Amino acid sequence: MTTATSHATGEVTYLEAISQALDEEMMRDERVFLMGEDIGQYGGAFRITEGFLDKYGEWRILDTPLAESGFVGAAIGAAMMGLRPVVEMQFADFISCAFDQITEVAAKNHYRWGAAVPMVIRAPFGGGIHGGPFHSECPEGWFFHSPGLKLVAPSTPYDAKGLLKAAIRDPNPVIYFEHKFLYRRIKATLPTDDYIVPIGKADVKRPGNDISVITYGAMVHLALEAAQMLAKEGIDLEVVDLRTLAPLDKEAIFSSVHKTSKAIVLHEDNKTGGIGAEVAALLAEECFDSLDGPIVRIAAPDTPVPFSTPLEEFFLPKTSDIVAAARKLAAY
Amino acid sequence: MDLADVTSQIKRADLLHMYYYLRLTRALEDRITALYRQGRIVGGCYTSHGMEAIAVGYASALERDDVIAPFHRDMGAFLIRGITPGEVLAQYLGKRTGPTKGKDGNVHMGDLKRGIIGFVSHLADNLPVATGAALAFKMRGESRIVVAGTGDGGTSRGDFHEAMNFAAVRKLPVVFFCTNNQYAYSTPLRLQMAITDVVERAKAYGMPGEIVDGNDVAAVYLASKRGIAKARAGEGPTFFEFKTMRMHGHSEHDPAKYVPPELLEEWKKRDPILAAERLLIEAGYGDETYFHEILERVKKEVEAALEFAEKSPLPEGPEVLEGVFATDADLSHQATHSRSAA
Numbered sequence: 001m002t003t004a005t006s007h008a009t010g011e012v013t014y015l016e017a018i019s020q021a022l023d024e025e026m027m028r029d030e031r032v033f034l035m036g037e038d039i040g041q042y043g044g045a046f047r048i049t050e051g052f053l054d055k056y057g058e059w060r061i062l063d064t065p066l067a068e069s070g071f072v073g074a075a076i077g078a079a080m081m082g083l084r085p086v087v088e089m090q091f092a093d094f095i096s097c098a099f100d101q102i103t104e105v106a107a108k109n110h111y112r113w114g115a116a117v118p119m120v121i122r123a124p125f126g127g128g129i130h131g132g133p134f135h136s137e138c139p140e141g142w143f144f145h146s147p148g149l150k151l152v153a154p155s156t157p158y159d160a161k162g163l164l165k166a167a168i169r170d171p172n173p174v175i176y177f178e179h180k181f182l183y184r185r186i187k188a189t190l191p192t193d194d195y196i197v198p199i200g201k202a203d204v205k206r207p208g209n210d211i212s213v214i215t216y217g218a219m220v221h222l223a224l225e226a227a228q229m230l231a232k233e234g235i236d237l238e239v240v241d242l243r244t245l246a247p248l249d250k251e252a253i254f255s256s257v258h259k260t261s262k263a264i265v266l267h268e269d270n271k272t273g274g275i276g277a278e279v280a281a282l283l284a285e286e287c288f289d290s291l292d293g294p295i296v297r298i299a300a301p302d303t304p305v306p307f308s309t310p311l312e313e314f315f316l317p318k319t320s321d322i323v324a325a326a327r328k329l330a331a332y
Numbered sequence: 333m334d335l336a337d338v339t340s341q342i343k344r345a346d347l348l349h350m351y352y353y354l355r356l357t358r359a360l361e362d363r364i365t366a367l368y369r370q371g372r373i374v375g376g377c378y379t380s381h382g383m384e385a386i387a388v389g390y391a392s393a394l395e396r397d398d399v400i401a402p403f404h405r406d407m408g409a410f411l412i413r414g415i416t417p418g419e420v421l422a423q424y425l426g427k428r429t430g431p432t433k434g435k436d437g438n439v440h441m442g443d444l445k446r447g448i449i450g451f452v453s454h455l456a457d458n459l460p461v462a463t464g465a466a467l468a469f470k471m472r473g474e475s476r477i478v479v480a481g482t483g484d485g486g487t488s489r490g491d492f493h494e495a496m497n498f499a500a501v502r503k504l505p506v507v508f509f510c511t512n513n514q515y516a517y518s519t520p521l522r523l524q525m526a527i528t529d530v531v532e533r534a535k536a537y538g539m540p541g542e543i544v545d546g547n548d549v550a551a552v553y554l555a556s557k558r559g560i561a562k563a564r565a566g567e568g569p570t571f572f573e574f575k576t577m578r579m580h581g582h583s584e585h586d587p588a589k590y591v592p593p594e595l596l597e598e599w600k601k602r603d604p605i606l607a608a609e610r611l612l613i614e615a616g617y618g619d620e621t622y623f624h625e626i627l628e629r630v631k632k633e634v635e636a637a638l639e640f641a642e643k644s645p646l647p648e649g650p651e652v653l654e655g656v657f658a659t660d661a662d663l664s665h666q667a668t669h670s671r672s673a674a
Contacts, residue, residue: 070494073460081468082668116658
């Protein structure tokens, strides 16, 4: 690997796409460096930075003490002094330890006193991996309510790479929610040239005419599966992948619902007060005249993420939930 | 400190410079307190009254390109780093000409161009941030350092400990200090920690620490110089406990009846400005006439500053919507590299 475009022949996994984005950005810009727990010799809990220590050394692949608030704070300081830190949360769940630094310092610095904080926090999130209450959370809702933060959540290898590059080049703090369930389960062939996926732009992953399914992360794949099943019954789902959670691409959401007149809002996070609640409220506010049925929400129940298999299966939204909701809504 | 120790290590001009900033700080904060009592300042009003020597001492020990992450009772440091009294008063009055353009109040001032990391109310939050600034300097091979502080109360926060530890592990060019003014709002030190000297905390991180008389501007200055020189030489962080006493309430609304009056009486005799005057007289660097001249000068400066602040425009309501996100242009204008090298 000697040039920034030498990656990417053949199919790569979602995880490899993230790794490529980091590597290419580090080669492109010497200000970019990584911080986190066990990211050096061990290569990170998910091996995303495997081999990086040898290539970039222990100051650009910076193993930190087990102190999320401390190293997120340090990333903020380094960012304000001209570097481009990318912080790895070992699991998104541990981001709660750094909540104060993210919401009070990183999010408000530019607004309060004009200091831009160009940094990225990578947060491996989501369930389906038997991780239990502390290794499966979807904490995006906490930060969604905090002005000054950008939140992205890619669902494909292409978006994973392009959004991470865009996040690293953004002048603001960006939390990058990467879904652990997708790491090694999906593959794609990526362009060989440098590209970004712009922050703030949703993507229609499947065009359709009858019902909009507005979703993000791993749920995009469930929605696509449901769409395939429902197509046989003549129900045509449009799958809108938000990709960026903050700021929301309202135009894309509204334009899809103006077309289909029906909406299912789907996410893996708890139902109450989540991003789906905001999308539903926006639709009620802005698309009332277009709606031809109630806005339907599919989300996890308001419980912590459970461990045992039958409990976690019950907790997570399923393709069958989408199919059932879509049938009901189509008949409305 | 002994007179000989001071005069052999600090130049006359530097001592006079510090005396001027002690006086300017006192005059400015006394004016702010008076405005608060007249109801002309809204919001909190946190002063460094009786503790001015700490900020004046450490800020005088810095080089131009160094960075500070001040405590909220460090008015002297803001002034020495170049925030003008007019800007301070504009900030207190919520005017657009203040460093935060009305977005934030009182001592919540920051400006990267002047090497000041903006204060956050959550005490100790800026200590990890300071380590990150120091990390950037170290990674780029610059000789810049960071001085970052909090109060005795702030040393109970996890962020204090996480920052101290990280800085020590990576030998970062940072100097930490604690303004131990014996009370965290109303809570005395004995209810905050089971040690009597905050400096004990540094040992856990393998970091050298020193207790310094926080009311002696020369002692604070010389200690800071030592810590800064070590940091600049790549020898890692140092921790200073500046012992002092908070002479006013937590904020000016607080009469601080929980503080025994005899404790205040005792510390009043150790007022840092009076101490500095005694030192200057003994050294033959100043006399009553000189002190009077300085006093008159700073009073005039503060009145001119107040005039500037009062004449300054308030922000317009819709400005609330500006600046939530930075643009690429904002970032490219951000002063992050050494000014001397540029």
